Amino acid sequence: MQQENGFIDIHCHLLFGLDDGSGSIETSLAMARMALADGTELVLCTPHITPGIYDNTASRIDAALSAFRQDLDAASIGLAVAMGADVHMAPDLLPKLRAGEIPTLAGSRYFLFEPPHHVLPPRMEQLLASLLEAGYVPILTHPERLSWVEQHYDLIRRLSAMGIPMQLTAGSITGRFGPRIRQLSERMLDDGLVDIIASDGHNLTSRPPSLSAAHALVAARLGQAEADAMMRLRPSAIVANADLPARPGPSSDAPQKQGRQAGWAGWFRRGEKG
Ligand SMILES: [Fe+2]
Numbered sequence: 001m002q003q004e005n006g007f008i009d010i011h012c013h014l015l016f017g018l019d020d021g022s023g024s025i026e027t028s029l030a031m032a033r034m035a036l037a038d039g040t041e042l043v044l045c046t047p048h049i050t051p052g053i054y055d056n057t058a059s060r061i062d063a064a065l066s067a068f069r070q071d072l073d074a075a076s077i078g079l080a081v082a083m084g085a086d087v088h089m090a091p092d093l094l095p096k097l098r099a100g101e102i103p104t105l106a107g108s109r110y111f112l113f114e115p116p117h118h119v120l121p122p123r124m125e126q127l128l129a130s131l132l133e134a135g136y137v138p139i140l141t142h143p144e145r146l147s148w149v150e151q152h153y154d155l156i157r158r159l160s161a162m163g164i165p166m167q168l169t170a171g172s173i174t175g176r177f178g179p180r181i182r183q184l185s186e187r188m189l190d191d192g193l194v195d196i197i198a199s200d201g202h203n204l205t206s207r208p209p210s211l212s213a214a215h216a217l218v219a220a221r222l223g224q225a226e227a228d229a230m231m232r233l234r235p236s237a238i239v240a241n242a243d244l245p246a247r248p249g250p251s252s253d254a255p256q257k258q259g260r261q262a263g264w265a266g267w268f269r270r271g272e273k274g
Contacts, residue, residue: 006041007211008235010105011086011112011141011167011198014209015064018047019054019086021202025071031201032072032079035209040199042239043209044105046084046112058103061085082106082239086141086200088114089121094134104136108241112167113138120148125155128164139238142169142200144184145177156193165195165234165244170214171207173197189221192250196238197230222248 013021014031022028035043045065048054065083072079084105087093096102097111104111113131115124131138143149143156143166160166171177172185188194197218201209211231219227226248234244 005232005236007039007215007231008042008044008239009035009040009199009201009209009211009231010044010084010139010196010235010238011046011169012043012201012209013045013047013086014043014081014201015045015047015061015068018056018061018064019050021047027204028068029071029075029077030204031209032077032081034204035199035201036077036079038210038212039215040079040209040211042080042082042235044082044084044239046086046105048088048114049085049102050088051090056085057101058083058085061103084112086112086114089116089124089127091127093127094131094136097131097136098134105139106239106241108238109135110137110139110165110238110241112141113164114141115143115146117145118147120146120152120155125159128159129162132163137163137165139165139167139196141167142172144168144172144181144188149184156188157191160193166193167196167198168194168230169200170197170211171200173214173217176206186221189218190250192247194230195244195247196234198235 013019014028016022016024016028022031047056047061049056062083065081069081083103085103087102093102128138140159149156168185168188172181175182197211197214199209199211201207215227215231218230229245237244
C-alpha cells in the first residue's frame with residue numbers, strides 16, 4: 001500500500017500584510033493550523049505580485065517568510081512553508097525572473113502565472129511560449145475562474161499541449177465560486193486539462209487553505225491516483241524542480257505512483273533556514 005504523504009499546496013496567500021490574503025499574524029497562524037489539520041504538510045507562500053497594486057519582490061517575500069517560519073516554530077505548528085509568488089501577467093516578467101526580483105516556486109523553474117481575469121491579452125500565448133523557451137515553466141493559475149475562458153477554451157487546450165501546467169483552485173471544484181465555475185472545473189477535469197489543484201487560500205472563511213474536500217471529489221470522479229497526482233505528486237515534482245508526472249489524459253485511468261516519501265516538513269524546516 002502506498003504511503004500517504006501530506007498535500008502540498010503550491011498556491012496560498014498565507015503570509016500576512018503583503019496582499020489581500022491574511023491580514024494578521026493571528027490569521028496566518030490559524031490558517032497554518034487549518035491547513036495542517038486538513039492534511040497539508042507543505043505550503044508555498046505565494047503573495048500577489050501585481051505591478052502598481054501589490055509591489056512585492058522576492059526579497060520582501062523572503063524576509064516575511066523567514067519571520068513567519070519563526071512564528072510557526074514559536075507556536076509549535078509543524079507546517080513546512082516555502083517561497084513563491086502569485087505573479088500577475090506583465091511584459092517584463094522574464095527579465096525580473098532572471099534578475100531574481102520575481103521568485104519562482106521554491107527556487108524551481110516553475111512559477112505561478114496569473115492572467116487578467118476579465119480580458120484575454122492578445123499576446124499571452126506568445127509571452128508564455130517565450131517564458132518556456134527561456135527555461136521557465138509558467139503554471140496558469142485558476143483558468144476556470146477567468147471570465148473569458150469559456151469563449152477561449154481552445155486556447156487552454158493549446159497552452160496545455162504546449163506544456164503549460166494548469167492549476168485549478170480547490171474551492172472551484174467544491175462550488176465555492178458558484179455552479180458555472182464548478183461546471184467549468186468538471187469539464188477541465190474530464191478533458192484531462194488539470195495538472196494541479198491548490199487552495200489559493202486567502203483567509204479562514206470564504207477562501208480557506210483547504211484541499212481535502214476537493215481531493216475527495218476528484219478521487220470520486222477520476223480515481224484516487226489522479227487526485228493524489230494533483231495534490232501530492234505533481235506539487236512535489238515542482239518543489240524538487242523535476243519534470244511533472246504525466247497526465248493520464250481524458251477518461252483514462254493510468255496509475256500515478258511514487259513521489260517524495262520523506263516528509264517535506266523536515267526538508268524545508270531544516271534545509272531552508274538561516
Ligand atoms: Fe492567488
